[in-house]
Amino acid sequence: MWDIFAIEKNGYYGRYGGAYIPEILHTTIEELKSAFDQARRDPEFWHAYETLMGSYSCRPTPITHLENISRDLGGAQIYLKREDLNQTGAHKANNVFGQGLLMQRMGKNRVIAETGAGQHGVASATMAARMGFKCTIYMGADDVRRQRPNVFWMQQLGAEVITVEDGTRTLKDAINAAMRDWVGSMDHSHYVLGTACGPHPYPQMVSYFQSIIGKEARKQWETMFPGEQPTAVIACVGGGSNAMGLFQGFLDCDACKIIGAEAGGRGLEGHAHAARLAQHRGTEGIAHGYRTYFLQDEDGQMRDTHSVAAGLDYVGVSPILSYLSDIGRLQSEAPTDVEVIAALKKTIQREGIIPALESSHALAAAYRLAPTLPTSARLLVSLSGRGDKDIFTIADALHDPAWEDFITETAERYKKKR
Amino acid sequence: MWDIFAIEKNGYYGRYGGAYIPEILHTTIEELKSAFDQARRDPEFWHAYETLMGSYSCRPTPITHLENISRDLGGAQIYLKREDLNQTGAHKANNVFGQGLLMQRMGKNRVIAETGAGQHGVASATMAARMGFKCTIYMGADDVRRQRPNVFWMQQLGAEVITVEDGTRTLKDAINAAMRDWVGSMDHSHYVLGTACGPHPYPQMVSYFQSIIGKEARKQWETMFPGEQPTAVIACVGGGSNAMGLFQGFLDCDACKIIGAEAGGRGLEGHAHAARLAQHRGTEGIAHGYRTYFLQDEDGQMRDTHSVAAGLDYVGVSPILSYLSDIGRLQSEAPTDVEVIAALKKTIQREGIIPALESSHALAAAYRLAPTLPTSARLLVSLSGRGDKDIFTIADALHDPAWEDFITETAERYKKKR
């Protein structure tokens, strides 16, 4: 398999990566690096990780053939790697439980996490509950509003959710706030970063845990289609963790295209999107502890981004993906909100699968590509999460009056009760 | 394994069962019986079913050890069979996809289903979308109100949801309405009953498809604990399908107790519960096409029932469970709403697992029992579904003011938009 450790040099992937951290974290990061290095060299560790994910979540997750949509589109056959079936409903669980095992090795007992869509927050809170850690989650005020159900569950899971009112009140501000917490609490706390970004070793460590997706998928694929490579593997790219997870299984397949789907938002003309790699919209910069392509202005101030999917609405991107993009291995697409909602509806209605809005970006890219390919071609798409969490957003996007009535009635009931 | 077909005689299990159907359905039911009999004798059929559930859902579902709660309670070790990880979030998927395969064999193209909690409705709509069937779902008006998120998803999945305003406006009225539809549409339509109730062969057929739970669990158990039986297997009992599913794997283990958890509601003193077997609250009757224990008055009118869990709020119960209860093989418990909410909270906070309110009844029963047993004892509990769907009910039960604020703000946003 393609080896993430072989391409890294001092925490860099080509020009990208590094660890731009306050000096106060130097020791903590060094400890983390060595704990991670020891763990990954210990064959027991990966085994314990797989066992945990196989008994607490439902790994290996299956691969589902989208029979109807493939037929409708008349081109390539589309297959999904079903991360939506995971405990907590997304691939985020993989990373979080991996880091949880590492925390046990490091003897830390408090989790700090940032979250955008809330999926990583729910996953972190879940891990903390299960492993007996304390847990503090930082979440931008706008995301708290957009993803209240996830906030509700995090709190039920016993996590303290801190609403971040700084900056653009979204994911990037939550990252900063989490970092600030860590800078004061590193003795007992571990910062469970939710995606393949941040200072070294996070991009690598998160990708390592998420490689369980690609490892499984590769094995499953070889059983399903012996000797044949997928025509392309496709994943949505927020920070890049589910993408890195799936891609690692296929980067060494030279005939297989590697495609990332970023948030096209309202289109790439203005700034209401989060496409960093697609059409080279991002420029090199350093923030949140690492060097990568960011959406920023000439002074290097991070821009306000937009996506219908809270989990893709982020200014930076995994340095490993920036590198893969530079060397031409990764192709990037950026379907718009409108295309994404259409892909979501199609997947629900034709296949009975409710994808997360994030994952629907990967589907939109697949549905673009499939009709241009022969029916013998095969696409493997990462279905990174389920869409239940997005009910408020989807109901809004689809303008469901019965839903609005229900919410209005519920609000009235609450008012009477008070 | 214990054989459901061996104990049946002309559609009866002891005194219970039968097919009390309008004559107009006679032929349809005969066709169904023979299609089902042929299918179950065809080894390819079960294989196709397992393959489908292994690629579209995540079967076999794992068994999870509740390490923390078992330790807290200081008694038996508690294990969960994780049906909550299934596609659509509950065991309901098993039955529905099984019946879908049968529909393909029978050449029918329209699904009729009733639903209470909405889980069976979502599962049916999912199956219909995936298999290309039309779909009509009947749901009591009160349940539509209680379970709006599920209604929303059913509609997005392309199903027509018909709100039933008759009777007590809950599950039993939805069953009657579905039956009425079928009586006029049986040429093309199949009634996908959602639980192990109704006229023969439904109790048997639904139990057969759900036996995938028990088959898997038995095999997993034998690998985990060779030569040892569970001290008890525990499942919540609405109509009885998840219970029958799990129990079938262990009914032949003579040392293993079989425990059903019914809805204790506000306590068994009044009528605000749905305990039919526990404390012999039900009396024999015939309705909805079969003979079993019902909650009814002296004239045989069905009573209004109550449970915090919409999916347990039903007047009847599987005739097979009534039989098992009569012969003393099944023990029944009825934890109250209050106990169930406490069990739910405990499970979320200590194990990071969000159980459905229905499943929380089984957990409540397990948490009662565990401390009375030695630490060497082992309980296997059916975690029939996940609790995401219950967010409105749980938020109400736990009185979360932030959730209420969120709903109020959302309602105001809708008002402005209009």
Next chain:
Amino acid sequence: MNLEQHIRERLKKKPVLVMSHLICGYPSLDDNRQMLQIMHDAGVDLVEFQFPFSEPSADGPVFTRANQKALDAGTRVADCFELMAWASSKFSFMPVMMGYTNTVIQYGEDAFCQKIAACGGRALIIPDHPPEEDTQLLAAAKAHGLCVIMLMTPTNTDERLHTLGTKASGFVYGVARRGVTGAKTAFDTGVATCIDRYRHATSLPLAIGFGISSSDDVAFLKGRAEIAVVGTAFLTAWETSGPDAAKQLLAALT
């Protein structure tokens, strides 16, 4: 005279008898008495007394609602018996109990049949009770001189119709179409073929129901069947236009 003989007797005077229907307790027991008077006055031959049930799964929306309202108003099984007894003592039509299995078995099959007979009832129509199910209903009815009316339906095979025919007594209730009560039926060659098939399976008088609402419908049955069943049409007339309209409807049909 047994029920069949009674029917044959009446058939000597007119080609098609009428069986009308009410739901005990709906809109009220008082209304029921007024309905029965009207039925009697119109010369109705048989009356179905439907005992309301909380799970009327073979009924259409109009009857379902009526069942529920009768129960909401507190109608008990005892009230139904009383109404039937009152009618038997006062009118000359033949009362038939109609209802669901559970009502019978809760009372006890034998006690129930005894009571029906005592109230002047002649038969039972239990749409959710196929003849082969193992209650004591058939035996009890026989013991108390009651007929259990078999329903024949368009979906039955000839073989099944034959079986039903052999179990039938009194008369046979032929269902005109698929579906529950309450919807309109197009009385056409499809229905005619159905009736032929029923006819072939029994020599008992044949009642045809589900959707009869006009004198044309009754005319259609002439020479094909012996009894026209008027259910929803009567109740709908009563509900929407009052007793006079209901009376006129019956007058047109009888």
Next chain:
Amino acid sequence: MNLEQHIRERLKKKPVLVMSHLICGYPSLDDNRQMLQIMHDAGVDLVEFQFPFSEPSADGPVFTRANQKALDAGTRVADCFELMAWASSKFSFMPVMMGYTNTVIQYGEDAFCQKIAACGGRALIIPDHPPEEDTQLLAAAKAHGLCVIMLMTPTNTDERLHTLGTKASGFVYGVARRGVTGAKTAFDTGVATCIDRYRHATSLPLAIGFGISSSDDVAFLKGRAEIAVVGTAFLTAWETSGPDAAKQLLAALT
């Protein structure tokens, strides 16, 4: 004279120098000019000009908000340079650029350092830039006669402190405690031990920052460190009680 020499020169006149801090563009550039006058009048020795950044992850809540407001008000990097140049031309304290790596690399490491030097700046404090990361910052700073200030922190090992010491020039910024800017620090034996460790690792002048807000705090540093850094305390005084309060605070500290 290089920065270190300048500092040593000043230390001849008083035992502890003061380095104060402002965020360019907050509350406004006009306010900044007034602040700088006050700092000058109070005899402040060094001033940190923080260039606002959208991701100030090493700053506490007060500075984070100020960064954001400065940007919301439209503050550009060019404005920061201008303010620094204006201050250099008018006052005798030593300006130090403080900010985040991205601000530097977007401008270009070399161009940025050249510009800072041209504006009279003497050093750069970049809290998210560890010395081993591979930007051109250190080389560019050297080329333009600027110091890149190393931060020493309580969590560093002796070995790490030694490495930082060898890379340092101008002065060393010793962080008094864990955490971000803005919270109170208890100046006690814990801090004293920390300072000893920093002292051991460098012979450069030692600035101590994070949480200095009273003359007692400065007194504590006497004989232990050379520079007291006053950051949040000044801004908080300004925000809550206005320029006079800020002036009094500095008077008490210097």
